[in-house]
Amino acid sequence: MRTAILIFEGLTVLDAVGPYEVLRSVPGWEVSFVAPEAGVQRADSGALGLVADYSLEEVTDPDIVLVGGGAGNRPLMEDERVLEWLRSADSTSRWTTSVCTGSLVLGAAGLLEGKRATSHWLFLERLREFGAEPVSERVVEDGKVMTAAGVSAGIDMALNLAALAAGEETAKAIQLGIEYDPQPPFDSGSPAKADPKLVQQLRGQLSDQLRDG
Amino acid sequence: MRTAILIFEGLTVLDAVGPYEVLRSVPGWEVSFVAPEAGVQRADSGALGLVADYSLEEVTDPDIVLVGGGAGNRPLMEDERVLEWLRSADSTSRWTTSVCTGSLVLGAAGLLEGKRATSHWLFLERLREFGAEPVSERVVEDGKVMTAAGVSAGIDMALNLAALAAGEETAKAIQLGIEYDPQPPFDSGSPAKADPKLVQQLRGQLSDQLRDG
Numbered sequence A, B: 001m002r003t004a005i006l007i008f009e010g011l012t013v014l015d016a017v018g019p020y021e022v023l024r025s026v027p028g029w030e031v032s033f034v035a036p037e038a039g040v041q042r043a044d045s046g047a048l049g050l051v052a053d054y055s056l057e058e059v060t061d062p063d064i065v066l067v068g069g070g071a072g073n074r075p076l077m078e079d080e081r082v083l084e085w086l087r088s089a090d091s092t093s094r095w096t097t098s099v100c101t102g103s104l105v106l107g108a109a110g111l112l113e114g115k116r117a118t119s120h121w122l123f124l125e126r127l128r129e130f131g132a133e134p135v136s137e138r139v140v141e142d143g144k145v146m147t148a149a150g151v152s153a154g155i156d157m158a159l160n161l162a163a164l165a166a167g168e169e170t171a172k173a174i175q176l177g178i179e180y181d182p183q184p185p186f187d188s189g190s191p192a193k194a195d196p197k198l199v200q201q202l203r204g205q206l207s208d209q210l211r212d213g
Helices: A013-023 A080-092 A102-108 A121-130 A153-166 A168-177 A196-212 B013-023 B080-092 B102-108 B121-130 B153-166 B168-177 B196-212
Strands: A002-006 A030-035 A039-042 A049-052 A064-067 A095-099 A139-142 A145-148 B002-006 B030-035 B039-042 B049-052 B064-067 B095-099 B139-142 B145-148
Touching: A002 A013, A002 A080, A013 A030, A013 A064, A013 A095, A013 A153, A013 B013, A030 A049, A064 A080, A064 A102, A064 A153, A080 A095, A080 A102, A095 A102, A095 A153, A102 A121, A102 A145, A121 A196, A139 A153, A145 A153, A153 A168, A168 B196, A196 B168, B002 B013, B002 B080, B013 B030, B013 B064, B013 B095, B013 B153, B030 B049, B064 B080, B064 B102, B080 B095, B080 B102, B095 B102, B095 B153, B102 B121, B102 B145, B121 B196, B139 B153, B145 B153, B153 B168
Parallel strands: A002 A030, A002 A064, A064 A095, A095 A145, B002 B030, B002 B064, B064 B095, B095 B145
Antiparallel strands: A039 A049, A049 B049, A139 A145, B039 B049, B139 B145
16 A cells, blocks of 8 residues: 655644554555655744655555645645645545645545545634535544544544554554553543633634734 | 754654654743754654754753654664763753653663663563663653653653643643544553554564564
């Protein structure tokens, strides 16, 4: 299985690296990092660069295509070259997937029309703009489209994908290999569980960002 | 708080990126990626490159130092320049930390002598070679030394660290921001929970690797 992970300037790195670490561990699978232009893509934090070995034109018909999130993916939503690459990849893919706000890019490419999908909780409702039905779940599967909630949800999505495409035994071995036995010190990982004040605070920060930038 | 994450050729990327995504989200904190030589470090999979903006000499006295794992850290355990950098960083750090087999590098630098520590479950017992007491827990704190179990455990460690150093409210807000509400599809993330056959299989693969190379 050939997986193409689309990265870009201003990505949220864990969106891409969480699923990468799972998918690259499936025996025989191959993962490639692709960007509008090959080379170093700086993270949204500015503190890290990730190398895309391939430009869009160098990666055609991947079996799995994955788009992550981060403020840097907003320009992609208006970049016809990127959107056309996604539509073309989707036309032959076995799975078309996203993590976090990567689903907005899939939506902008027209690939979520009439589909159930998820996104980072702060952006979930925006999926409606693309004809998708927002679903507040960690991993949402609709046909061959699989979408994950915010940032860390890509790890769970990739384990689901590995189980479906390579078998449960393989997925379980990978989970053991990356010792994924999560023990967060708090139960604050979703708007349904976190202190409503924190939820409000993050919604406020987002509004400020959208207004300012 | 200035955090230095040591990366290197052949790293397991999620070891570094999991905690990075948490620590870079603490308001006012700064994360730098450091390597023996600045520039692109290829992952253990070969499929991805991470950019270290700084060489060892360019980063002195970080407040937090973090070392990740991956087969590529074995040469570091005999690289006196790296070990001396770690000892020097530790002499002034507020926290000295590791993820996965990064604890073996801390051990090789002499920083785990007499301390409780953890590592990837496959390598846990090796901590004894460095005078440490292996502890089969996901995150282990002993004084200012904090060690995490395999790969994905760095996310939990970083949330603990953020809570200790910046307050629980901050850590909870970050958990909500990265939507860390883990829902692995299986309960196979530790040797105590996984099918014993899988545990045996991974131990066998490790023995093969050690024998062959």
